[in-house]
Amino acid sequence: MYTQEMLDSIKKVEATRSSRIGVEPRRMDADEKDNLLREFHPDYIVSQFTELKMGPNKGEKVPLELAAALQAHSRIKASDVDLSNPDYDVDVLVIGGGGAGSSAAIMAHEGGANVMIVTKLRHGDANTMMAEGGIQAADKPNDSPAIHYLDAMGGGHFKNVPELLEKLVCEGPDAVKWLNDLGVLFDKEPDGTMITTHGGGTSRKRMHAAKDYTGAEIMRVLRDEVINRGIPVVDFTSAVEIILDENGKAAGAVLMNMETHDLLVAKAKTVIIATGGAGRMHYQGFPTSNHYGATADGLVLAYRVGAPLLYAYTLQYHPTGVAYPSQIYGALVTEKVRSIGAMLVNSEGEAFMHPLETRDVAAASIIRECKARHKGVDIPGGGYGIWLDTPMIEMIHGEGTIEKRIPAMLRMYLKYDIDMRKVPILIYPTLHYQNGGIKIAADGMSDVENLYVAGEAVGGIHGENRLMGNSLLDVIVFGRNAGVSAAAKAKKTTVGALTLDHIAKFDKELADAGIVTDKVSPILLPRYTHGNPRYEAK
Amino acid sequence: MQDMVNVYLMGKKYVVPSNLTIMGAMEYSGYQLVRGCGCRCGFCGACATIYRIKGERELKVCLACQTQVQDNMYVATLPFFPLIKQVYDIEKVKPEQAVMMQLYPEIYSCIGCNACTKACPQGLNVMQYIAYAQRGDFKKCAEESFDCVMCGICSSRCPAGITHPQVALLSRRLTGKYLAPKSEHLENRVKEINNGDFKELIEGLMGKPISELKELYNTRVIEK
Numbered sequence: 001m002y003t004q005e006m007l008d009s010i011k012k013v014e015a016t017r018s019s020r021i022g023v024e025p026r027r028m029d030a031d032e033k034d035n036l037l038r039e040f041h042p043d044y045i046v047s048q049f050t051e052l053k054m055g056p057n058k059g060e061k062v063p064l065e066l067a068a069a070l071q072a073h074s075r076i077k078a079s080d081v082d083l084s085n086p087d088y089d090v091d092v093l094v095i096g097g098g099g100a101g102s103s104a105a106i107m108a109h110e111g112g113a114n115v116m117i118v119t120k121l122r123h124g125d126a127n128t129m130m131a132e133g134g135i136q137a138a139d140k141p142n143d144s145p146a147i148h149y150l151d152a153m154g155g156g157h158f159k160n161v162p163e164l165l166e167k168l169v170c171e172g173p174d175a176v177k178w179l180n181d182l183g184v185l186f187d188k189e190p191d192g193t194m195i196t197t198h199g200g201g202t203s204r205k206r207m208h209a210a211k212d213y214t215g216a217e218i219m220r221v222l223r224d225e226v227i228n229r230g231i232p233v234v235d236f237t238s239a240v241e242i243i244l245d246e247n248g249k250a251a252g253a254v255l256m257n258m259e260t261h262d263l264l265v266a267k268a269k270t271v272i273i274a275t276g277g278a279g280r281m282h283y284q285g286f287p288t289s290n291h292y293g294a295t296a297d298g299l300v301l302a303y304r305v306g307a308p309l310l311y312a313y314t315l316q317y318h319p320t321g322v323a324y325p326s327q328i329y330g331a332l333v334t335e336k337v338r339s340i341g342a343m344l345v346n347s348e349g350e351a352f353m354h355p356l357e358t359r360d361v362a363a364a365s366i367i368r369e370c371k372a373r374h375k376g377v378d379i380p381g382g383g384y385g386i387w388l389d390t391p392m393i394e395m396i397h398g399e400g401t402i403e404k405r406i407p408a409m410l411r412m413y414l415k416y417d418i419d420m421r422k423v424p425i426l427i428y429p430t431l432h433y434q435n436g437g438i439k440i441a442a443d444g445m446s447d448v449e450n451l452y453v454a455g456e457a458v459g460g461i462h463g464e465n466r467l468m469g470n471s472l473l474d475v476i477v478f479g480r481n482a483g484v485s486a487a488a489k490a491k492k493t494t495v496g497a498l499t500l501d502h503i504a505k506f507d508k509e510l511a512d513a514g515i516v517t518d519k520v521s522p523i524l525l526p527r528y529t530h531g532n533p534r535y536e537a538k
Numbered sequence: 539m540q541d542m543v544n545v546y547l548m549g550k551k552y553v554v555p556s557n558l559t560i561m562g563a564m565e566y567s568g569y570q571l572v573r574g575c576g577c578r579c580g581f582c583g584a585c586a587t588i589y590r591i592k593g594e595r596e597l598k599v600c601l602a603c604q605t606q607v608q609d610n611m612y613v614a615t616l617p618f619f620p621l622i623k624q625v626y627d628i629e630k631v632k633p634e635q636a637v638m639m640q641l642y643p644e645i646y647s648c649i650g651c652n653a654c655t656k657a658c659p660q661g662l663n664v665m666q667y668i669a670y671a672q673r674g675d676f677k678k679c680a681e682e683s684f685d686c687v688m689c690g691i692c693s694s695r696c697p698a699g700i701t702h703p704q705v706a707l708l709s710r711r712l713t714g715k716y717l718a719p720k721s722e723h724l725e726n727r728v729k730e731i732n733n734g735d736f737k738e739l740i741e742g743l744m745g746k747p748i749s750e751l752k753e754l755y756n757t758r759v760i761e762k
Binding site: 029030121122124125129130132137138139140141142144145146147149150151153154158162163166169170171173174176177180181182183184185186188189190191192193194198203204205210211213215216217220221224225227228230236258259289291292326327328331332407408411412415416525527528529530531532534535 | 555557558562565566567568570571573575577578579580581582584604605606623625626627628660661680684687688707710711713715718719720721722723724725727728731739740742744748751752756759760
């Protein structure tokens with residue numbers, strides 16, 4: 001499967017392998033990291049960003065593609081639906097059926113609310129399902145929430161919102177216990193001790209895992225629990241507009257059936273946006289490790305009703321996306337591969353960096369190695385990759401480790417006749433996570449009353465760069481949190497007359513800002529045609 | 539010039555580049571997918587697919603996002619299959635054999651044809667994990683079924699009408715909740731946090747100026 005050039009380079013990797021075992025490459029100091037990021041991280045490429053001309057974050061910079069989605073027209077006009085005759089009327093409306101939405105729905109149900117989930121594709125089609133490596137929680141005797149706090153704060157460039165980060169780390173162990181008690185099968189020693197490893201930028205081994213299906217295992221249990229509780233899930237239905245009441249509080253959403261395109265009205269006392277990330281926006285042309293529906297819908301919905309965003313300029317490029325073969329280009333190769341011993345090695349067989357730097361630093365370092373130092377391996381059809389030296393894993397931990405600890409990775413590559421136990425694999429950064437998102441308070445509410453947000457759609461928890469394993473933790477901690485808060489708030493809420501007046505108001509603001517566009521948003525799904533000239537020409 | 543192959547999507551012929559996955563071939567052919575497409579990385583089970591190569595007798599199964607097209611491939615996608623999912627209260631069920639008899643009695647009608655195992659795109663020994671479930675050996679069933687993506691192809695091939703992925707999921711939840719060893723350090727830490735043991739430490743950090751936090755971060759000890 002590998003080209004001759006790749007095979008030649010592998011010989012150099014093999015030649016240095018035994019001398020690299022047991023030797024930990026030096027970590028970069030703070031200045032080295034800053035300089036590296038400024039020069040090579042995609043977040044710092046000025047031409048890829050633009051200032052928002054209107055709305056709550058007017059004057060702030062966001063990626064070009066996000067600006068176009070935020071400053072676009074609604075998919076509907078207010079007159080398209082009859083707000084006086086809702087199709088659904090519930091206490092809590094959860095938009096999004098991933099890890100955060102499902103956790104929120106379970107806790108809202110637990111709080112006695114009449115709760116319902118709408119989700120664009122199937123229940124569980126979400127980035128949670130694809131999270132491979134693990135979930136952090138400071139539950140070992142040599143660890144503490146304070147150490148976890150410092151790790152995340154440093155990894156996030158000290159931009160994390162302290163109150164949100166405090167919640168994340170202090171409720172981490174309880175979140176893992178909750179999952180464990182729901183029946184999530186974590187990797188444990190025979191005496192019950194959780195098997196934990198490092199992630200990039202952690203100072204303690206606090207990464208809990210379920211092989212390399214951690215997110216999938218969590219998602220299938222949460223989904224099962226939602227069904228067992230009889231919580232209604234309306235699938236293949238997206239939210240296209242938030243509905244406010246006459247007092248400016250969130251009071252439901254206009255929904256669209258993804259297959260028939262019928263519009264429906266859901267009225268609710270409180271609304272939770274749990275729509276996830278934005279990988280399918282393909283910022284800067286990057287491939288993505290995200291699921292098919294990750295198109296920043298929640299940010300668009302919230303922005304249009306006046307909820308400000310926080311740090312929307314910062315994205316996470318996972319250092320190790322698949323660079324080759326093309327069929328799985330951009331797919332995630334879990335950080336756990338490095339946690340259990342594989343090093344990043346250039347075309348000359350040199351370990352050019354510590355394998356567990358934070359993700360932003362690791363991604364920038366890989367880009368530098370290829371673009372500036374010309375020590376990447378060429379990929380047929382364009383681009384380059386760096387070796388992730390997977391055979392080291394079994395040299396360190398023994399034969400059978402890869403099949404036992406990272407079976408999904410082994411399986412993914414074996415389908416293309418690449419046996420990562422015997423040969424290294426080629427990786428390059430892939431668009432992975434939306435660090436920024438909608439601004440919330442510690443109770444999960446955005447600046448729009450009764451509009452809550454949870455999961456990847458939130459901004460601020462992780463500052464400008466999230467650590468591995470803090471996202472699965474975030475969807476559980478802040479999903480549960482939003483569910484509890486929204487259910488309690490619903491009990492105290494009386495909904496006034498429903499309105500979609502904000503659509504016309506937003507259109508006027510667009511016009512006043514001089515924005516002329518025929519774009520509508522949210523985007524909902526990407527369109528792929530794989531270079532077919534018939535479609536590319538249009 | 540790209541190397542092209544013939545594929546027959548739901549029986550209709552299209553000519554597509556040979557390096558695409560089946561999912562990619564559908565999109566190249568003009569499909570805008572809504573059904574049958576989820577994570578695109580082999581984890582979600584949305585794109586269960588059945589195919590046959592022209593001239594061959596064997597029906598093959600795969601995930602469309604994880605499988606490269608071949609020349610003369612006849613493709614049928616299975617974006618939904620009516621599986622049985624029984625509801626139960628995880629707090630009330632017990633990890634005993636009787637629970638399977640009660641919720642999924644059809645597993646005892648297994649005729650041992652092994653069609654489920656042959657159909658699994660993950661290469662799992664499906665019939666074996668059903669056998670473990672029959673005996674109430676939930677731990678082994680959990681282990682054997684762990685990599686299941688719940689695509690449902692196994693059930694589509696089962697003459698006994700078994701919903702294998704749900705049987706496996708129940709076994710895993712019973713194992714995780716009741717049979718796996720308890721994590722004492724986790725229970726202890728939750729108690730300590732609820733007791734407020736770390737409150738002062740955290741609040742101390744939250745009150746520090748960034749310059750001090752930076753110093754602490756840059757000089758922290760990293761566990762080997």
